Amino acid sequence: xxxxxxxxxxxxxxxxxxxxxxxxxxxxxxxxxxxxxxxxxxxxxxxxxxxxxxxxxxxxxxxxxxxxxxxxxxxxxxxxxxxxxxxxxxxxxxxxxxxxxxxxxxxxxxxxxxxxxxxxxxxxxxxxxxxxxxxxxxxxxxxxxxxxxxxxxxxxxxxxxxxxxxxxxxxxxxxxxxxxxxxxxxxxxxxxxxxxxxxxxxxxxxxxxxxxxxxxxxxxxxxxxxxxxxxxxxxxxxxxxxxxxxxxxxxxxxxxxxxxxxxxxxxxxxxxxxxxxxxxxxxxxxxxxxxxxxxxxxxxxxxxxxxxxxxxxxxxxxxxxxxxxx
Numbered sequence: 001x002x003x004x005x006x007x008x009x010x011x012x013x014x015x016x017x018x019x020x021x022x023x024x025x026x027x028x029x030x031x032x033x034x035x036x037x038x039x040x041x042x043x044x045x046x047x048x049x050x051x052x053x054x055x056x057x058x059x060x061x062x063x064x065x066x067x068x069x070x071x072x073x074x075x076x077x078x079x080x081x082x083x084x085x086x087x088x089x090x091x092x093x094x095x096x097x098x099x100x101x102x103x104x105x106x107x108x109x110x111x112x113x114x115x116x117x118x119x120x121x122x123x124x125x126x127x128x129x130x131x132x133x134x135x136x137x138x139x140x141x142x143x144x145x146x147x148x149x150x151x152x153x154x155x156x157x158x159x160x161x162x163x164x165x166x167x168x169x170x171x172x173x174x175x176x177x178x179x180x181x182x183x184x185x186x187x188x189x190x191x192x193x194x195x196x197x198x199x200x201x202x203x204x205x206x207x208x209x210x211x212x213x214x215x216x217x218x219x220x221x222x223x224x225x226x227x228x229x230x231x232x233x234x235x236x237x238x239x240x241x242x243x244x245x246x247x248x249x250x251x252x253x254x255x256x257x258x259x260x261x262x263x264x265x266x267x268x269x270x271x272x273x274x275x276x277x278x279x280x281x282x283x284x285x286x287x288x289x290x291x292x293x294x295x296x297x298x299x300x301x302x303x304x305x306x307x308x309x310x311x312x313x314x315x316x317x318x319x320x321x322x323x324x325x326x
Contacts, residue, residue, distance in 0.1 A: 126191035126325070133181070133201075133305075133321040134163055136189040147185075154179040154307070154318075163318045166222070170211050171312025176254075180227070180306040190325055195302035200274045200324040201226070202284075203307075207240060207267035211313035215240055222309040222316045223251060224271050226281055228297035235308065236271040236283045236290060248285050252294060259291055270320075275299065 138156065141147065147154070157164045165179060183195035190197075203224055210220045218239055225235025237251040239258070246267055249259035262269075262285075272284040279301075280293035297303060305323070309316050 122188040123191040126193065126197065128197075128325050131190055131323050131325060133189070133323050134161060134318070140189055148182060149179050153177060157317065161319055163321075164208065164315055165307055165318055166209075166309040166315040167312050168209055168315055169312050170214070171310075175311035176308050177311045178306050178308045180304050182304055183302045186305075186323075190323070193302075194325060195304065196300050197326040198275070198303055198305070198323055199326055200272065201305045201322070202270065202272035203321040204268065204270045204319045205238065206317040206319075207314070208317045209315035210240065212243075214310065214313050215242070219310050220314055221256075222314065223307070224273065225251065225306050225308065226273050226275075226296055227304040227306055229301055229303075230297070232296060233306075234273070234281050234283070234294045234296050235306075236273065236285060237308075238267070238269050238271070240267055248290065250283055250291055250294060275303070 134156075137147070152167065154163060154165045156162070166177060186194035186198070201224065205222055205224070207220070207222070214220050218241075220240040221237055223235050223237035225233055227233045233251075233253055235251040237249060237256050239247045239249075239256070241247050241261065244263055244265065245261055246264050246269070247258040247261050248269065249257045251257070270286050274282045274284070275296075276282060276293060277299050279295055279298050281296045282293040283290040307318060
């Protein structure tokens with residue numbers, strides 16, 4: 001630019017030598033290349049920012065006034081630093097196909113607890129006078145698992161104070177089923193030396209069920225007896241001879257000796273055995289003596305009361321089983 005001004009000034013002087021007033025001004029130094037780039041970039045950024053600010057927003061923000069429906073489930077937002085680590089039970093396995101937890105083990109079956117037989121404490125002081133044996137047995141072991149006989153042989157019936165003795169299925173042959181009350185059981189129920197102090201035992205027996213086919217062979221029978229320490233036995237036996245009649249007599253050892261025939265409607269009898277001071281035992285039926293007393297054992301020797309019935313096909317109801325102790 002300066003060179004142009006100089007050329008014009010020189011040309012003018014040469015053409016007419018007219019004087020031309022020239023005003024000299026101070027020029028800004030020429031910008032180098034880096035400065036030009038910097039200045040140009042700044043201008044461009046300024047112009048671009050201004051242009052963008054003037055344009056409408058490409059993505060306007062919409063404000064919704066609608067309330068989400070009640071059934072909408074809120075979604076939790078986790079920050080990038082949050083880490084969820086599921087804790088799995090050792091017996092549980094994650095099933096990726098069903099996207100849920102499925103147990104892979106079967107819990108062991110729950111066993112039904114079995115209540116132990118309740119056994120009363122032994123009687124430490126001797127009991128005297130009349131004692132209810134059936135009631136004492138029920139208090140001694142309500143479960144019946146500790147009795148010295150199979151539970152199906154002799155067990156409580158439907159009514160209180162009523163026990164059933166015998167097996168309904170018919171057994172082949174004439175076999176006796178004997179339910180004994182040994183000395184150790186009597187001691188637990190009625191105190192020390194109960195079997196030696198026993199003076200009388202009685203009960204009421206009723207024929208509950210029987211197979212009529214057993215009558216002709218004399219196999220529908222039942223009774224009450226006492227056994228000595230030498231296993232000698234004496235008992236009162238009742239035998240059904242017809243549906244309306246019974247034979248009553250003494251059973252000494254394994255031999256039955258019929259004494260009398262009684263008409264009956266339900267084969268129900270009250271029987272008793274009483275010990276005397278000479279070691280004999282008196283037999284009674286319905287309050288009446290049955291023959292002469294039979295010798296069993298010494299007066300103060302221990303004895304074992306027992307009930308008996310035909311092995312199979314006969315069931316008897318036992319009530320009012322009473323013992324009398326010194």
